[in-house]
Amino acid sequence: MxxxxxxxxxxxxxxxxxxxxxxxxxxxxxxxxxxxxxxxxxxxxxxxxxxxxxxxxxxxxxxxxLPELTLDQALWEMTDNGISPTIRFTNIIFHLLTLHVGPISKFALSIATLGNCPKIDNLICFLSRNGIQNLVLQFPKDNLYKLPSSFFMCSQMRHLSLNNCILNPPPAFKGFDQLVSLELCEVTISSKYFRTLISCCPLLEQLVLHSSITNHIQITSPKLISFDFRGRINFISLKDVPLLAKLSLVDTGYYEKAGKCGIAKFLESFPVLEHLHLDYYSVRFFAGEVPGQLPSALNCLKRLCLSDISLDELDVASCTLYLIKSSPYLQQIEIKVYDEDEWVERTVDDVIDAILEQVEGLSDVTLNHLRAVKLTGISGTEPEMELIKFLLAKSPILSRMLIKPGLGDGSPETRLEVLAEITQFRRASPKAEVDYKLT
Structure with a gap:
């Protein structure tokens, strides 16, 4: 300084x-x-x-x-390297506990890079008695920390972020009734306790769950606005979430249960959904039952993001087209196609014909609010080209379409051919610009 x-x-x-x-x-x-x-x-x-x-x-x-304290990697790196990390950590915590006065509203601790996870029960107890409202805890991946009972006594908690720890609420735990945002990343917690935890947080608005639960997810949260999930999934149920506006489901595992949950039944619970992000596995999970139209259209959906999907697979393409068709007020569409080199199976002709037939079946659909489209990993397959043609022809106020080929998709000559074909497509919007990245 x-x-x-x-x-x-x-x-x-x-x-x-x-x-x-x-x-x-x-x-x-x-x-x-x-x-x-x-x-x-x-x-x-x-x-x-x-x-x-x-x-x-x-x-x-x-x-x-100080009401806000951050103990992160930068702090460990700046202290005396001649002393072991555990001793350095213990000394810092000792001075904090003995010298600090007044409330601590925000505390962030990151010891993810330390070899061992020092026991910090006293620190958690200290914070629970000092009005902690915003707490961030990140522990080593190979040494999960079990949160002590004093953690569940932080009655004023409003924002909580936990990484690499074990969460096991005591029987008498009544929840964090002031909690507004919760982030659990690589947190070990049973489905039962997770359900109880969420139901005991009546003010919860933002929920992030990354690779923490591996079987059933049941959420009842009337104030929930945003839910971001990443990890394996067997079953998911979101009930009584009338305010949910942002939903992201990215599933890193593939199960035999794929296709067992209908997309229409799942989405009908979110009447005000504005942003939706799905990936290949979550689309496959919901792609089993694809009706012609939602019982009630997604009239609030403004942004649709689909990542690492295959437009050459019938169920995935059907679900993609279904979402576009059922969202008349879409303003942005972003689709990232997977790299074909990662997949061995090739699409047979009859599947492609079925996909093209579904695209042609959208002749009565008009996307009157679509302004921006971003397509990544495009290789020029027939389903991809038909989707591009459809979006250009049915979007009267479209301003920009950005198309990025995959890193290993085709030679420069092939890309030029794809570009030449796209420039011939009819555009409903006189202001529509197509930006095709040749390199």
Whole structure:
């Protein structure tokens, strides 16, 4: 930290003139109001904030009342490397527990790179008694930390992020009734306890769940606005989520249960959904029953993102077209096609014919609100080209379509042929620009 230091010099008065008495300029830095000092301290890394104690006697313990503390990798790297990481961590925590005064509203701890996970039960207990509202805990992947019972006594918690730990609520746990956002990444928790945890958080608005539960997910959350899921899935149920506006389901595993959950039945529970992100596996999971039209259209859906999918597979293509058809107010579409080199099976002609027939069946559909389209990994297959033709012909206010071929898709000559074909497609929007990345 760069410390500001004042320099003073004495200038001799001209001959024949008397010296004038002057007072020493006040120490502006030490006389700043407490709220200004606190604002300065909170914008510094914790190590630099502690080092301000050398500025003056008044500044010696200013860091001790910081309401927000971050102990991350940068802090471990800046401390003495001659001492083992565990001892360094213990020393820092000891000084924190013994010197800090006042409430701690936000605390972030990352020890993901330390070889061992030090026992921090006392720290969790300390935070639970000091009004913690925003808590971020990240532990080593190979040494999951079991949260102590004192963790479940953080009654003022509003934002919680947990990484690589074990969550096992005690029987008397009544939930975090002030919790607004929850992020669980690689957290070990049973489906039963997870369901109980969510149901006991009545104000929950944002939920992120990455690779934490491997069987059943049941969520009842009337205030939930955003749900981001990534990981394996056997069963999912979202009930009583009338405010859900943003949904992302990215499934990294493939199960025999794929196709057992109908897309229409699943989406009818989200009347105000605005943003939807699905990947190949989640589309396959919902692609079993694809009706001609949703019982009630997705009239609020504005952005549709499909990643790592195959437009050459009948069920996936059918689900993709179904989502577009059932969303009359779409403004953005983003589709990322998988790299064909990763797949051995090739699409047979009768499947392609069935997909093309479904595209032709959308002749009565008009996308009156679609403004932007981004297609990545396009190789020029017939289903892909038919989809591009459809989107250009049915989007009267489309302003830009960005098309990026896959990294290993075709020679430059092939890409030029694809571009030449696309330029011949009819465009419903006179302002539509097609940006095809040749390289």
């Amino acid at each position: 760069q410390v500001l230091t004042g320099y003073y010099c004495y200038i001799m008065p001209p001959k024949g003139k008397k010296r004038s008495s002057r007072t020493v300029p006040p120490d502006i830095l030490s006389n700043l109001p407490d709220n200004i000092i606190d604002a300065i301290m909170m914008h510094l890394p914790l190590r630099d904030a502690v080092r301000t104690s050398i500025l003056s006697t008044k500044w010696r313990y200013n860091w001790c009342r």
